[in-house]
Amino acid sequence: MSVTSPLPPPAHAGEPAQPLVVREPTVAIIPTQYRPPDRGGYSGYAAPGYTPPPNYYQPVIPSQYPSQYPRPVYLPPPRRRRRGLAAAVVVALLLVLGAGGGAAAFVAAGPDGVARSLGGPGKAGTAPDARDTAIIEVLNRRSKAVNSRDKTAFMADIDKTDAELTKRQETVYENLIKLPFAEFSYKIGGGGGYDDSIPTELKTKYGDQVRAPGVAIIHRIEGVDNDPVAAPWVPIFALVSSQWRLVGEAKGKELPSGVGGQPWDAGPIIVEKGEKVVGIFSANNRSRAGTLIRIADEAMDQVALVRPNQWVGKVFMTAVRDRAVFDAYFGASPERVDQVAAIAVPHYDDVPDWNGTANYSATRVIFNPDEIDEDNDVLSADMSHEFTHAAMAPVTTGWTPTWLVEGFAEYVSYKGAQIDTNSLKRALDGVQTENLFAGEQFYDEPMNYITAWLANRMISETYGETKLIQLYERFQQTSNEEVVISQVLGVPRATLIKNWQDYVAKQKR
Structure with missing residues (x-):
C-alpha cells in the first residue's frame, strides 16, 4: 500500500533534475497485518482455528481493536493533503474488504452464472425454501x-x-454491458444476511416480506484478470404482487467495504483500454480518460523495469467523477475521504467478510474524483508507486515490514530519477534514523517515506536489485527481520541499520 512520497515527481535520464520538495503524505493503510519479529502465525489476530493464506492482506491492527473481530480494518490518524505539483496525490490503501457483517455459508455459482443456494432463516408469510428459490431465480x-x-x-x-x-x-x-467481462455471475450467502440494514421505510412498506442477502458479484476483466474477482453487493428483495423483486440496495458502515464502490455503481461510464491498463471513466470525461490511460501505461513500464513478471502485469483502474464510488470504502470513517487521493484495493475470489479462506486474486486502483485533474507528472509518479504495490501483491504478506513495502514502492517510482542533491539535503535536515519501522508506527512520520526509500536504494546499490527483491519475497515465510536480513544479505539487522544510517548521513553532506 502506499501514501505517496514526500519527494517530487522524478526526472529521469536526460531530463533536468527536480528540486526536492517535502510532500506531506495523506492517510494510508499498510496492506498487511504487522506482527513483531518472533511472532509467527496469526495467533491473537484471527479467530480461533482460522489460518489465512500467506498472501491474505490484512491492515495494521491497533492494540485496542476489539478481539472479537477476526479481520479488522485500521485507519491511522488523518494527515493533511497539499495540492499542486509537489503535492501528495495518490495514497494506495490496500484494504481488506471490510469487517462488518456476520459470517455466511456460501455455495458457488456455476460457470453458467447460476447461483446454487441462499440459505438463512425464513420469514413469516413465505416458506423459506420458496422465498430463497425465488430470489435465486431473480439473480440467475x-x-x-x-x-x-x-x-x-x-x-x-x-x-x-x-x-x-x-x-x-x-x-x-x-455500465455492466460496457465492461469487458470474461466472466460474470453471482454467489449468494446465507447466515442471516443483512436484514438489519434494510431501511425502515422498506420494512414498513413490505413488512416481513423483505430480505437483504449478501451477494458476491464474481467477475473477470478480459485481458486483466487471470482469476475470478469477488465484489460485495447487498441487494434488498421484497414480495411485490406475489413476485420477488429488487426493491433497493442496502447501505451502511456495517456492510463490507466496497459495497457501492464498483465501477458499475457510478453514473454513466466509458471504458478506455491501454496496453497494460483498463480504465473506467465518467462518460463526460472522455478527453481526460485518454490522457490518464497513457500516463498509466507509462507508469506500468516503470514498474516493469523492476518487476517484469511474477504477477499478471495488468491493472484495472477506476477514475470516475461519481464521488459515492470512492466514498464507499470509507463507511466507518467518512471524515477521512478528503485526505485520501486514491486507493489500491486487494480483491479476492470471495468476499473475505463471508469467507475466511478467500484467496487474493487482483488489486484494483480507484481514484478520488478530486485528483483526476492533477498534474500529469504527479500522477505518473504516484501511479508507478501504486502499481508497484499491485505488482508485489502476490508476495506481500502479513509479515512484510512497512519500511520495505513502502520503501520498495518509492524505490521503483524513483528508479532512474535525477534528484537534486541540495533539495535532498534540505529534506533530510533533522530527520530521525533511529530505526526502520514496521506496522502503523511507520505512518507517524511522513519523512519515513524518504528514509525507507533510501534504505531500499542503499540495499540495491550495495547488494544488487535482485537481493532487494529476494529480501522482500522472503517475508512470505517469516516475520523475523533478523532472520530474513541475515539469510538474504548476510549481515545482522543491526549492521543493516548502521549502514543505512551512514547512507542517510552521507546524503546530508
Missing part, C-alpha cells in the same frame, strides 16, 4: 441478462413503482 435471470445483453430481462425483476431505483438500475445495466 439478472446474470444471464448481463451476459446476453438483454435489458428487458434485466429490468423485469425490478420494482418499477420506485422511479429512482428504476433509473439507477438502468444505469447499472448500461
